[in-house]
Amino acid sequence: MLWRRLHSSAPSRLCRQPTRSKSLPAWVDALRRSLDNVTSTPLDASLCMPQLYPFQHTAVQFALSRGGRVLLGHEMGLGKTPIAVTVCAHYVHAEGPVLVVAPPVLLEQWAAEIVRWAPSVSPCEVQVIRKGSERPKDDAKFVLVSYAMLVGRRSTDERTNSHLRHTAQGEAYAVVVADEAHALKSHKSSRTSVVMPLLRQARRAVLMTGTPMANGCAADVYALVGALAKEAMPSYITWCKRYCQEQRQIFVSRRSIKRWVGVSRTHSAELHDILQRVMTRQRKEEVLTELPPKRRSRVALPLSAAELRHIKTSMENVAVSAEFPFDAPLPSVMAAFHASATAKARAVCEWLGEALFQGEKGNLAVSGKTLLFAHHHVMHDALALFFSSHLDEQQWIHVTGETRSGDRFERITRFQQDPSCRAAVLALSACSQGLNLAMADTVIFTELCWSPSELEQAEARAHRMGQTASQVSIYYLLVGGETFPLDSIMFKTLVKKSAASSNVLDGRPPSQDLRTSAIVPPPQR
Template structure:
């Protein structure tokens, strides 16, 4: 397929594609429309997928599976680039009973949340429609083969002739997370799950205390896996390779001491209790009970650390506000911290008698309202602060008006943090992006930071073919974790633990 072959696209879409995006389209068509577009966030995977899907338009209907927060941005993109689509051609599935238009629409969009085995009416309607082309946006949502949505989607994907998976972070923490995606695209190419796990995940039976478990949280033969991925099912480009004019992204670790308070004393007590359970697990005494307590105490430490950091976070926000006209994003997990960021901004505006404004996007903000808030931040010079939930605002939003991104709290998964960073560092950004990670010394922050760097080195070897780090200074062990403790990866770092940890942590 050469440059002249792009005549099949509408003129506006054809003229919009950058050279590397055209190569992505060519790659996907060369793979008969079954591949993973794994370009870094912000490189325009959506427009490539729309182009490939349009190439196969004679095989439509088209199904787009996506996070709920991405439904309206996808509709906008489809209407923008494919003017041939009439309003009735696009069907947004909003509930498990919203099936009447599936049989008539050329394009249907469904959120991952509706892919549940209990929604039989919807699933039957999707299977009966016989979709010839399916786009799976943020395909790392299928990382867990045991998850209901994965089990529900795989039969649809296997049945379709063309399947395009899109993810800037196809594996968020470890090679095991790739298997469901790549095996679906190229059945048999990567062997059985057991063989894949042994070859690339360093899988083995392990005892954690008295509990015997098949551990696939490791990694091995990563250069071989990278080569196999890129020659069979995946195309991946990094920003620095294809967007030579995109300004740099600079990470800065901002360590600070917590002022002594009632909260810091609570943290000390929690650490002391946690160490005793880590020692017990390392000594294989009551391993199962110790593992449960380690989870509980780790969650409590995460909550308590966030609360203890509020004063320092507020002070940091005020410092950034002193830089007039600068726009910035602040990510956090807990609503209490997001509220503190908003209150700090409001108080600053009153003190300075300024027209300073902010936006806040968390799980309580309806998806359609989120886009309105994004537009306010992008267009109104008075809106300088965006208080954002790590999980609710980490994907699907373009916030290139910001030049600084602050992480008030961390997440166990490096891919999630990178997605948040790249709300600002993407096509359309003209300023250097400064990333600030606020790390409270002597807390779970240091522990998580070390774990993040270990995971980044594994993922970069797998996806990019070379070892990389977070490129920020990493402190030594400062919280007294026993060296023989098996907390990571066995207790908090196996396939389900990241999602478990954050689903169980009050927001």
């Protein structure tokens, strides 16, 4: 058996006593009191499926002790969905229906999980909203909708989809679940402005994310805490001034943009304390002691002189100092990011040819299944051409952000169930969250991104409950060094953000982060 049931997890936080300090601003104490002012719900053992693991059962207890207003922050791959469904099962028949908001790729998976973990709910009582014109059904116990569908085309007022934000009877939802809730980190986005009121007015609000601080910044959790606090929440500026490292000013197209970054070292422990009042969180190493090791490797890709010149030209207008907010959406940064994908595409495919096929087309030379993540169209196009020339169409799948939801579900299901389907080329932004791809034991990143949480989410598609391989191998294909600093700078930035997030969420540095990856040369023929 891959993992064993543990009879205890982290020390229980069901009866927290708020700490007081005379030096604290009044709003901090007020916020703590607001978060602690909840009415607990008794646990109904008959609603807890016996397949729940002890740490999942503990999380259900914590959520109910908070009256169903909770942040489920367990690391990716630890089964947050069964926890959320079990919590909702305590309320759905008396207070339902339940509104579940999630990325579109996860809606069908949610429908299956609800029926599995809440047997009192029949499949016909679970409604998946697939079109903006659909309306919630009178007999639906769970209504599943994507963030984009819930928001609609709000900027143009062409279609607001406001009818999806109420029950079939026109009432506010009393129970709301927000999956991958780090999607609400931008407090000014249309998504946040639509979903936040639903969470705040609901009696029960379950937020789910394995990466609450998606970008390693204290501002990331402002909306999450605010959704659960209801009142006593300070302004965004007040929050950021206390808990962020600093505010930086950048210029984009002659326009000044101020941006909060990092976490204040002085108040990191205080922020950790606030989160512990609403969040239940476990790490994999704490509860899945028999999960196979995760081995990260950084592959140094060789580029031709022409490819290096192409990248160096794109880097001329990019500031590369350690203090530069490198993930800022500057045109020069985005141009360099795209140029790196263009230049790396050939080298990436050459590496895949040797590492996966050993120079022979027709069949993967490695055992198991492989996930490949990419971001830019140019990289996706190169990978599609590569695999179409090396494998039959039934032996691999390709899912991008533009793949229709029905096709996406069919392809993912085929990869999960068909032993002959061995490789999956996936969009990092569209497929890094929620999917259970534990049948794969190799993960390859052809490109980096700006957020460490997105990389960790993608890794967790394979390194999760249900993984039976002896090791999960993860490869980051990079071009680094003095000749091409872009990947090197991005990697260092990701490491820094990951450490900041772990200190706040877990109260300690990460036990394993990107720095633990080994640097390996490309394979030689």
